[in-house]
Amino acid sequence: xxxxxxxxxxxxxxxxxxxxxxxxxxxxxxxxxxxxxxxxxxxxxxxxxxxxxxxxxxxxxxxxxxxxxxxxxxxxxxxxxxxxxxxxxxxxxxxxxxxxxxxxxxxxxxxxxxxxxxxxxxxxxxxxxxxxxxxxxxxxxxxxxxxxxxxxxxxxxxxxxxxxxxxxxxxxxxxxxxxxxxxxxxxxxxxxxxxxxxxxxxxxxxxxxxx
Numbered sequence: 001x002x003x004x005x006x007x008x009x010x011x012x013x014x015x016x017x018x019x020x021x022x023x024x025x026x027x028x029x030x031x032x033x034x035x036x037x038x039x040x041x042x043x044x045x046x047x048x049x050x051x052x053x054x055x056x057x058x059x060x061x062x063x064x065x066x067x068x069x070x071x072x073x074x075x076x077x078x079x080x081x082x083x084x085x086x087x088x089x090x091x092x093x094x095x096x097x098x099x100x101x102x103x104x105x106x107x108x109x110x111x112x113x114x115x116x117x118x119x120x121x122x123x124x125x126x127x128x129x130x131x132x133x134x135x136x137x138x139x140x141x142x143x144x145x146x147x148x149x150x151x152x153x154x155x156x157x158x159x160x161x162x163x164x165x166x167x168x169x170x171x172x173x174x175x176x177x178x179x180x181x182x183x184x185x186x187x188x189x190x191x192x193x194x195x196x197x198x199x200x201x202x203x204x205x206x207x208x209x210x211x
Contacts, residue, residue, distance in 0.1 A: 002053050005047075005048070006049075007019040008045070029091055033095065050072070079093075093117055093119050097143045099141040099201075110171070182206075
């Protein structure tokens with residue numbers, strides 16, 4: 001079984017890469033948040049990947065899923081513990097950074113989880129029921145910069161930042177006026193924020209700093 005790969009980045013595709021090591025090219029599928037970290041990488045570079053090796057009676061041909069570090073791989077292994085979420089579905093669903101999804105699970109943010117590709121209301125609630133209280137470590141990961149969801153028919157890219165962030169805060173029990181003030185303060189401090197997930201993290205970072 002393969003647990004780790006170090007080799008030369010031979011090819012890049014939309015949802016996978018080929019890593020050559022020892023004269024063998026390994027096809028490795030990457031969740032969206034991992035694949036985006038490879039946008040700036042060039043073919044011929046040396047890369048390292050933590051590998052989740054998947055094979056079963058139904059999936060006789062092994063599939064390799066790649067991650068940048070052990071924490072990402074561990075989170076993936078937690079996600080596939082959720083009923084009806086297998087490795088392939090999990091890889092497609094992980095469109096946001098690990099810390100963003102882990103925070104959503106820990107704060108019962110079903111609204112955000114439902115935005116993940118292939119994750120409906122029922123599955124989002126199963127994720128919270130199964131994993132809440134088990135993702136605190138991943139929620140603290142410093143993996144900012146990979147929160148943009150790639151455009152799909154399910155997730156339109158053009159979202160109003162303030163409106164979507166306000167919706168999330170209201171779903172978490174914040175009062176509308178209070179939430180609007182928090183959003184404005186966070187944007188005043190960090191005007192470069194581009195996604196609701198980044199803005200939510202800045203709001204909570206500021207709250208924690210004030211305690």
